[in-house]
Amino acid sequence: MTYAITQTCCSDATCVAVCPVNCIHPTPQEREFGSTEMLYVDPQTCIDCGACADACPVDAIFPVDSLFGAQKEYAAINAAYYADRQPGPAPAGPNFHAWGEPVFERSLPADFAPIRVAVVGTGPAGMYAAEDLLLHTNAEVTLVDRLPVAGGLVRYGVAPDHPATKKVGETFARFHSHPRVRMHLGVEVGKDITAQELAAHHDAVIYAVGASADRRLGIPGEELPGSASATSFVAWYNAHPEVAPGSVSLDAERVVVVGNGNVALDVARILVSDPETLAATDIADHALAALRGSRVREVVLLGRRGPEDAACTVSELLALGHLPGVGLVVDDHDPRTGPAIDGAAPGTKAALLQGVERRAVDWSQPPAPGRRIVFRFHSAPVAAVGEDAVTAVRVTDRGSEREIPAGLLLRAIGYRGVAVPGLPFDEASGTVPHEGGRVSGMTGTYVVGWIKRGPSGGIGANRTCAAETVGTLLADATAGVLASPAHPSSAFRRLARSRGRNVVDARGLAAIERAEVARGREHGRPRVKLGTVPALVAASKSRRWKIPG
16 A cells, blocks of 8 residues: 545645655655645555655645545556656665755854844744744744734635645644744734834844735726635635625626636635535635625636646646536637647646536526536636626637626736835835845845745745745854844834734734634534634633633
8 A cells, every 4th residue: 555645735845854765756855846736655665654644734645545536536646747757766774864854054053142033924934934943943033924813825825625735724833832932913014113123123034925916917997896806805705804704796697717727726616616515614704605695606717828738736626626516618619729638648737627528608698507617728808898897708719809798807817926115126026036035135134935936836835945044044143144133022022012002922812713713613613713803803802712612
């Protein structure tokens, strides 16, 4: 028996670190790491020890003989990765590891005075950086986030029907109450405090603020009601406090989503899923209510290029084909689509569409009964049509144009970073210029995650990204180039609280956790998220919430 890595793989390579026989690839030492969609177990080398499954933070690794449903296909997907590859070098010994926890070539000496490092952002990138500092140095870490609750992308970006992926948040949460961590949630750099003030209270500052904006289509009608970003839609169903519960209307029978990446697939899947299945997740209460009353029956995914260039991962597309009660259709309007699917190599995204119904969709007719997702390749939006709201989307069609009637247009064409006041910013890439994570021209200031490298790579990609940034920071520390803080460690807490009464610390975050879990148990759900800043702050200050039982 061998193990296989499945859909929820986050590629943070913890499994690589514990494998005694080097059977999981690509490793962070290999060129392909970060460019493949997931990691893979070599069935010829695996010795069935189960160490990888025990270490996986997102429960993505299972024995092949225990796979069921859509997961069964991952045995072949893992094996296919090694089909045309030469076996790697033999392990150096029984305790060989291809890659372990990050080891810094210039770590801090044992007698080095503790440095104070602020990490701005509590999503995966920020928490991987904090983890490296706490596990490998004696640094004191200040966690800062503009929202009054921690989690970032894990809390507000992962689809509610992917609970295994959210489990990585439990790994990060163990550092929230670490004795060398001070937490200040609800504090925004550039608004409540300046970057200069933050730097004056710490030896170094790491910005892990992500890419919170979305890319625009640049087409007429894009500003009409009924036209929105997939980013805001994802935030809506995840109870983000900055997106109003009533900001999304699901009164239309057809929705057009521009893009076919993983976010586009997430949005499509949520729109056509059985609401009662979602009721067992942590989806926002208002989103669940809206989906229960939704009229949406059809979601059209527009892709500018062909099926061979679909931006989603194999794992997400594979899962879409096993969605209960939902049909898949490929709009065969373009003569290039069929041959690209029929001639696709096994295991590719295009090949997964070989069993999908293919027909030229008659867009003059309303959606047929039932629920479906339609893939329309070689098609791009040119205008959102409507006077007071979106009523149709005009798209390219073999050199001409046609209109697809729809009451909601969602753009899922990528994220974009936002400038941080006080830091340089590259408008073209939406990132902060840096060298190895060190912000250009700013000693003691660093970046990690999407604000550093752009919006690419999943949760696990931030681990190696953080290792590079922290390694650069430690090299600067040992070289003596970091300026010492101008204020004692207690001064920043006083400063933060003087700028706002709603600062949440680790005890407050724990109170929010208790409140949400208690509300969830009352309704048979894992948690019911608090969806406004006042509700989160009130829960953080309350001690009345108790977990039943």
